[in-house]
Amino acid sequence: MPKSGVPGWRPSVLREARASKEWSLTEVSRRTGIDRALLGRYEKEGGSSPSPQALRLLAETFGVSPAKFVDDAVGLVKYRAVLGLSQSELVEQLKDPDLTVQTYGNLENGRTRKLRAAQTRSLAAFFGVSEDEVRAAHERTVKRRQQAKADRSAGAERTP
CATH class of the missing domain: 1.10.260.40 (lambda repressor-like DNA-binding domains)
Known part of the structure; x- marks a missing residue:
């Protein structure tokens, strides 16, 4: 990677x-x-x-x-990346008072597991995709993060 x-x-x-x-x-x-x-x-x-x-x-x-x-499996980051924007540029252009760089970053990397309806609407409109696509992209990110965490835990258990 x-x-x-x-x-x-x-x-x-x-x-x-x-x-x-x-x-x-x-x-x-x-x-x-x-x-x-x-x-x-x-x-x-x-x-x-x-x-x-x-x-x-x-x-x-x-x-x-x-x-x-860009691989579809990466989730929300794909939508931002194809627009050529950094996280801070996206948040600045989005003009959603409830979405800070930190909040968006946590959504994009799967740390925040629950995507609120208002965030979904705002991001879907900005990215020009459906709300279902935004939810699915976020879910892929959360699952990937959870799997990576489980893999690390399993590796730690096997280490003497």
């Missing part, structure tokens, strides 16, 4: 997009302004992942939706 940047980044999609255009890393770098070495790390499984802003730039360069580069 990439160490930073957009969670759910799919390096293979960038490699495939580049191959379909028959572009070298140097050509993609020239077209995007992103350092060639960094692009190479974006293409490596387990390497770096782009910022939301770089994701948008790559998607525009290849003429595809940013969503194509």
Whole structure:
């Protein structure tokens, strides 16, 4: 899993997009302004992942939706990332007095297990998706977090 940047980044999609255009890393770098070495790390499984802003730039360069580069399983973060926004930028643009950066961050990473109806409506309208999609994305995030916690606990129990 990439160490930073957009969670759910799919390096293979960038490699495939580049191959379909028959572009070298140097050509993609020239077209995007992103350092060639960094692009190479974006293409490596387990390497770096782009910022939301770089994701948008790559998607525009290849003429595809940013969503194509991000795994659906990551939940709410996908909707934010494809807009090219940081959490603070999203909260600022959303203008929902009940949604702070910390509150949104806790929803996005699954720490807050209950998504309130008002938050659901607000996020669905902002992301341009249905309320059901927002709820499902949040539920995937919560389940993924709970599974990771269970996996860590099971690993700790096996350690002498």
